[in-house]
């Protein structure tokens with residue numbers, strides 16, 4: 001279990017999006033107990049939240065025919081994060097003032113962990129000094145405020161006030177969870193996906209990488225308690241709760257790795273980086289009427305081998321996609337050549353595995369002489385196993 005969250009849902013039109021927030025939290029491995037205001041139940045039903053979370057969803061403090069009511073004091077001792085999404089102007093003002101006249105606001109006073117609020121309302125209500133003051137008070141008390149976005153509001157107006165993107169709300173709640181687990185407090189930098197090297201203004205040289213392995217590693221590292229930063233290539237969809245930056249070319253990725261590696265404890269360099277890029281990039285569009293074309297390519301600098309690692313830190317894990325029959329020999333040589341601490345070797349010639357596929361198998365070799373085999377499985381499950389297998393070496397390298 002990643003953490004215990006109490007999700008407060010108040011009575012705004014965005015209440016229906018709290019269902020997606022709940023699903024994101026559950027998917028990330030959280031236990032979620034929902035408390036709705038009475039007005040929220042005019043938009044969504046407690047049952048939806050109860051069924052999707054497999055936990056209680058309450059409206060009242062009192063035992064009645066609808067349920068036993070919220071034991072706000074006991075729940076407040078157990079929960080890590082209180083997330084209010086959407087937070088109405090009314091609930092923000094009540095929380096700031098310490099009013100406790102229903103289950104949600106009473107719980108707000110009993111909660112002992114971190115608080116995250118995601119306001120949603122129309123622009124006039126958001127801009128009202130009373131709301132802005134309430135938000136400032138909550139922020140000053142340490143709450144995270146997931147700023148509302150700008151766009152079409154329910155009333156047909158355009159302005160500030162709509163609930164932030166679901167991933168952003170989920171990410172803020174996950175980021176507020178205490179860091180626990182085998183990688184608790186470890187800073188992990190992951191690269192994922194393909195690079196794209198321009199040929200002309202519209203064409204690129206790229207590869208078949210989907211980024212799925214790197215994304216699975218980032219999500220699994222987050223779930224194991226790590227502080228994760230993901231460098232994601234084009235087309236890679238990113239998980240919530242993970243700080244992400246985008247790259248396009250190998251040179252972009254090189255700059256990001258150089259900027260972030262010094263602050264990382266471990267780098268999982270899973271991106272499929274181009275080995276070559278066009279020597280010359282045409283400014284406009286190459287035209288086939290020019291006849292046959294020969295592209296001159298030059299090698300791209302080796303990002304893993306040139307990663308700045310003073311004193312051998314951060315711990316560097318590289319990936320080697322090789323033919324099965326020479327998998328270990330080539331992967332071992334690659335690890336030595338690049339000065340990496342570990343290599344994840346996976347075959348490129350076994351059907352249904354590897355690039356573009358949902359599954360993979362791997363052999364892991366480490367510089368300290370460990371060798372482990374991982375059977376073919378979903379990349380998500382494999383990522384978790386790989387992280388757990390190397391957690392000991394990574395944590396030990398942090399202490400060096």
Ligand SMILES: Cc1cc2nc3c(=O)[nH]c(=O)nc-3n(C[C@H](O)[C@H](O)[C@H](O)COP(=O)(O)O)c2cc1C
Nearest residue numbers: 010011012013014037039040088089090091120121
């Ligand atoms: C259709 C409708 C939509 C509403 N949407 C919002 C909203 O998005 N944000 C908000 O702060 N209030 C909104 N309100 C007003 C709140 O429902 C009202 O202030 C209520 O007292 C809030 O109760 P609660 O904060 O206890 O849930 C809306 C009201 C109606 C009738």
